[in-house]
Amino acid sequence: MTIDAVLTRIDAELPQAIDRLMELLRIPSISTDPAWKGDCARAADWLVKELTSLGFKAEIRPTPGHPMVVARHEGPGPHLLFYGHYDVQPVDPLNLWTREPFDPAIEETANGPVIRGRGSSDDKGQLMTFLEACRAYKDVNGTLPGNLTIFFEGEEESGSPSLIPFLQANKDELSCDLALICDTSMVSPGVPSIAGQLRGMLKEEFTLHGPRIDLHSGHYGGPALNPLREISKLIASFHDEDGRVAVEGFYEGVHEVPEELKRQWENCGFDEAEYLAHAGMTVAHGEKGYSTLEQQWARPTLEINGLWGGYQGAGSKTVIPAEAHCKITCRLVGDMDPAKVRAAVRRHVEAHLPVDARVTWDSDLDGAPAAVMNTARPEFEAARQALSDEWNREAVIVGMGGSIPIAYYFKSILGMDAMLIGYANDDDAIHSPNEKYDVKSFHKGIRSWARVLDRIAK
Numbered sequence: 001m002t003i004d005a006v007l008t009r010i011d012a013e014l015p016q017a018i019d020r021l022m023e024l025l026r027i028p029s030i031s032t033d034p035a036w037k038g039d040c041a042r043a044a045d046w047l048v049k050e051l052t053s054l055g056f057k058a059e060i061r062p063t064p065g066h067p068m069v070v071a072r073h074e075g076p077g078p079h080l081l082f083y084g085h086y087d088v089q090p091v092d093p094l095n096l097w098t099r100e101p102f103d104p105a106i107e108e109t110a111n112g113p114v115i116r117g118r119g120s121s122d123d124k125g126q127l128m129t130f131l132e133a134c135r136a137y138k139d140v141n142g143t144l145p146g147n148l149t150i151f152f153e154g155e156e157e158s159g160s161p162s163l164i165p166f167l168q169a170n171k172d173e174l175s176c177d178l179a180l181i182c183d184t185s186m187v188s189p190g191v192p193s194i195a196g197q198l199r200g201m202l203k204e205e206f207t208l209h210g211p212r213i214d215l216h217s218g219h220y221g222g223p224a225l226n227p228l229r230e231i232s233k234l235i236a237s238f239h240d241e242d243g244r245v246a247v248e249g250f251y252e253g254v255h256e257v258p259e260e261l262k263r264q265w266e267n268c269g270f271d272e273a274e275y276l277a278h279a280g281m282t283v284a285h286g287e288k289g290y291s292t293l294e295q296q297w298a299r300p301t302l303e304i305n306g307l308w309g310g311y312q313g314a315g316s317k318t319v320i321p322a323e324a325h326c327k328i329t330c331r332l333v334g335d336m337d338p339a340k341v342r343a344a345v346r347r348h349v350e351a352h353l354p355v356d357a358r359v360t361w362d363s364d365l366d367g368a369p370a371a372v373m374n375t376a377r378p379e380f381e382a383a384r385q386a387l388s389d390e391w392n393r394e395a396v397i398v399g400m401g402g403s404i405p406i407a408y409y410f411k412s413i414l415g416m417d418a419m420l421i422g423y424a425n426d427d428d429a430i431h432s433p434n435e436k437y438d439v440k441s442f443h444k445g446i447r448s449w450a451r452v453l454d455r456i457a458k
């Protein structure tokens, strides 16, 4: 591969590449809300058209939910599968956006130009870095690089209900030598990062039932069991004073970070003060005795994501509600087993219920274990060198606080390792109002994939 010519082509083609990304960003492919189903299909169609024009054999694969996109280019070298997702998170609260979420634009900021819009970073901007690298390669060499399968999902932001059956049904087709996933961020701006471990995820929701019906707080206030009071006590019991999860058995399968890796993490350019300040904090509030990075990458959590009940309208209402509700997610690490963690959390809740209270669980919520990659594979070193060349800074093997279950399923269902390389930054506001992707991330992301493919796709 004539890598210099490809890089030059990428630089020259950047404005057109941004235009193509903008087109995709204008499609409101929110997967969780059925109101946007047609737009999810439209995004999938757009990608098929794009891939076909690049010379892939691309097609829509229907599922009971949103369609998958699968594309193939046969060529020499190891069979690489590239994964991304075309669906995006909902945009609420809309009033906090500085522009319409699906009317993307380039905005100048103190840190350089950014592409503002829902999905710009997660994951449309990221997945387009790979396609644009393929395009530049083809423009220069007349053919696509290597031996590639492209696999795009449209349900990543809504729990991937169709993913496991799809992987099982298309196991032969999708089992490649290595997966490349572009859906992660750099440890700090300008520091190229390859994820070596990702936390898993477990979701729970429960209702604490108290009185048979809502009660008058004059007639029953005092004698009544108040579910809001009881659920507050229950939630307070989930953690001890050191920020450690106080659920018995919760830490089974959690391993301490090896000293050598810990040392690498200490020198990976992570700006703790800025990370905390971005969220409006001055200190880390996680488990005592662990660094902020360890709390984010290598320690499990039990978080309350929602808590509600009783009267929430205007004015007051003298009610003792019949029930109270809570949504929980746990981030899992190491060898934690989601089923065991679920059982432990439920045992904890049942054991802390007062007399006359009972609890019901939403049984439809999913979970996935952590994904720990085989970073000893030679492709990791090759990619590390390619990324170091592009960013002029040694690339690091990092952990990831987020959950990308696909990496785990590639391993468990397809027997395939995954290399997660992404160019997002922590201030991209993914899932939040005003999501953005730095133009630099997009541009150097395209160049990075060209360099990575140059080293491993042959």
Ligand SMILES: [Zn+2]
Residues within 6 Å of the ligand: 085, 122, 123, 156, 183
């Ligand atoms: Zn994503």
